[in-house]
Amino acid sequence: MATKNKLVQWTPTEVKEELLKKYPPKVARKRAQSILINEALSNDTPEIQANVRTIPGIITMRGCTYAGCKGVIMGPTRDIVNIVHGPIGCSFYAWLTRRNQTDAGETGENYMPYTFSTDMQDSDIIFGGEKKLKAAVQEAYDLFHPKGICIFATCPVGLIGDDIHAVAREMKAKFGDCNVFAFSCEGYKGVSQSAGHHIANNQVFKHLVGTADTDKQGDYKINLLGEYNIGGDGFEIDRVFKLCGITNIATFSGNSTYTQFATAHQADLSCVMCHRSINYVADMLETKYGIPWIKVNFIGAEATAKSLRKIGQYFGDKALIDRIEAVIAAEMPAVKAAQADVLPRTQGKTAMLFVGGSRAHHYMELFGELGMKTVSTGYEFGHRDDYEGRHIIPSLKVDADSRNIEEIEVEADPERYAPRKSPDELAALEAGGFEFKKYEGLIPDMDKGTLIIDDLNQYEAEKLVEIIKPDIFCAGIKEKYSIQKLGIPMKQLHSYDYGGPYAGFKGAVNFYKEIDRLVNSKVWSFMKAPWQENPELSATYVWE
Numbered sequence: 047m048a049t050k051n052k053l054v055q056w057t058p059t060e061v062k063e064e065l066l067k068k069y070p071p072k073v074a075r076k077r078a079q080s081i082l083i084n085e086a087l088s089n090d091t092p093e094i095q096a097n098v099r100t101i102p103g104i105i106t107m108r109g110c111t112y113a114g115c116k117g118v119i120m121g122p123t124r125d126i127v128n129i130v131h132g133p134i135g136c137s138f139y140a141w142l143t144r145r146n147q148t149d150a151g152e153t154g155e156n157y158m159p160y161t162f163s164t165d166m167q168d169s170d171i172i173f174g175g176e177k178k179l180k181a182a183v184q185e186a187y188d189l190f191h192p193k194g195i196c197i198f199a200t201c202p203v204g205l206i207g208d209d210i211h212a213v214a215r216e217m218k219a220k221f222g223d224c225n226v227f228a229f230s231c232e233g234y235k236g237v238s239q240s241a242g243h244h245i246a247n248n249q250v251f252k253h254l255v256g257t258a259d260t261d262k263q264g265d266y267k268i269n270l271l272g273e274y275n276i277g278g279d280g281f282e283i284d285r286v287f288k289l290c291g292i293t294n295i296a297t298f299s300g301n302s303t304y305t306q307f308a309t310a311h312q313a314d315l316s317c318v319m320c321h322r323s324i325n326y327v328a329d330m331l332e333t334k335y336g337i338p339w340i341k342v343n344f345i346g347a348e349a350t351a352k353s354l355r356k357i358g359q360y361f362g363d364k365a366l367i368d369r370i371e372a373v374i375a376a377e378m379p380a381v382k383a384a385q386a387d388v389l390p391r392t393q394g395k396t397a398m399l400f401v402g403g404s405r406a407h408h409y410m411e412l413f414g415e416l417g418m419k420t421v422s423t424g425y426e427f428g429h430r431d432d433y434e435g436r437h438i439i440p441s442l443k444v445d446a447d448s449r450n451i452e453e454i455e456v457e458a459d460p461e462r463y464a465p466r467k468s469p470d471e472l473a474a475l476e477a478g479g480f481e482f483k484k485y486e487g488l489i490p491d492m493d494k495g496t497l498i499i500d501d502l503n504q505y506e507a508e509k510l511v512e513i514i515k516p517d518i519f520c521a522g523i524k525e526k527y528s529i530q531k532l533g534i535p536m537k538q539l540h541s542y543d544y545g546g547p548y549a550g551f552k553g554a555v556n557f558y559k560e561i562d563r564l565v566n567s568k569v570w571s572f573m574k575a576p577w578q579e580n581p582e583l584s585a586t587y588v589w590e
């Protein structure tokens with residue numbers, strides 16, 4: 047195929063120049079800092095600009111702060127009523143579009159199919175919407191008697207100054223048996239949805255985590271942080287945990303309940319999946335309750351096995367370690383068989399991944415298992431530590447935007463702080479190569495000369511695809527059809543295109559089959575109608 051040669055013809059520097067060529071000089075200078083040509087430095091990872099405001103006029107792939115708070119973090123919790131204070135569109139377009147699945151459980155208490163909104167009108171903007179909000183909270187309470195009600199601010203609420211926190215406090219005191227709290231997560235509040243994650247997690251930590259001491263039974267108690275049960279990923283991970291005998295106290299926040307958050311302080315280890323959306327909660331759980339944390343990844347069969355072994359090593363119990371090995375041994379044959387089937391067709395193909403704040407990294411594992419090379423990648427809203435590793439956190443610049451997001455001060459809980467491991471035990475684990483609080487980011491896993499691009503936009507995405515012609519492009523719904531119109535198969539890695547799960551062992555098999563189907567479909571060669579390429583008939587008008 048002629049197009050394949052293009053990868054060889056263009057050097058990474060030329061590709062970068064081409065991406066920037068059409069921009070006005072100021073824009074080009076700024077964007078240049080977010081486009082990194084990866085190079086192997088001897089003792090450092092190269093630096094990339096990230097978590098800065100998108101330049102006005104550029105069609106970004108990012109979402110807003112409200113989306114990160116209401117949709118991403120709080121959306122997957124089924125038994126909290128989430129009321130959006132704002133115009134109806136903010137609610138409607140956040141209504142179950144993320145495919146975070148839930149199991150309504152024995153009680154069936156599940157408010158996710160509903161959308162709750164104050165439906166602000168002109169008069170509310172002019173005269174204030176607090177009364178209307180109070181009435182909405184009261185109505186939800188009377189109808190459902192939920193354990194918790196959360197209130198989300200949309201842009202106009204910040205502009206007119208409704209005090210949603212005062213409303214929450216008043217209603218909470220009035221009800222007595224319902225925890226009401228609010229989020230100042232106006233869409234404009236931060237650079238991206240990442241700010242919304244932080245606002246949501248801070249409030250959950252302040253108002254909910256550790257509020258119930260009902261004893262959680264089970265061995266090897268963990269929390270799974272940053273897993274949102276998209277397409278049933280969390281179901282598959284929980285299936286594997288169960289087989290291993292690991293007790294998952296709380297998932298933040300896929301398939302979660304109010305009580306899971308309330309009892310999360312009883313876990314003995316926090317396992318962080320999506321570093322971007324929640325790493326600070328892992329730190330706060332450690333400071334307040336003494337729970338250590340590790341980074342895990344359940345995307346990819348090998349990564350899943352590795353993460354399970356890490357959990358086994360932490361607890362250090364032979365019975366658990368043996369059981370984990372038995373589970374891996376039982377699950378792997380089906381994975382290997384599926385892999386052997388697709389490999390001859392997928393080996394050597396190329397992928398581009400531009401997703402959120404963690405999947406662009408995690409999914410490299412799965413593509414690696416398919417023998418496919420990730421030629422370009424980047425996050426929509428990752429921070430520098432998600433690219434370069436956590437060691438750079440102390441050197442991160444504090445700017446007006448990051449200052450805008452509250453950093454909460456956490457201290458050891460006077461009664462419930464209990465270090466889960468003694469300093470000697472921790473030292474012994476670390477001496478054996480065990481790593482706590484460690485995340486090296488995406489860059490070290492990318493080959494030299496590959497392009498790593500933060501906050502890729504529509505224009506650059508199309509350019510990149512035209513030049514490099516990958517065998518598959520992975521991003522979200524906004525990119526889906528513009529990329530497919532270029533004749534490249536596009537896989538949504540946010541919503542999974544209605545597929546999934548892709549996590550764990552069963553998920554890996556699903557993914558192998560799906561990618562095989564996509565990269566080997568002939569349909570993409572028919573982007574031009576046959577008669578456009580090889581006209582069989584030609585004719586002239588009689589008068590010619």
Ligand code: CFM
Nearest residue numbers: 274320323401402403404405540
């Ligand atoms: Fe974490 Fe996510 Fe992601 Fe994210 Fe998201 Fe998502 Fe994502 Mo879409 S929490 S950063 S804000 S892994 S919704 S489940 S797929 S952009 S890469």
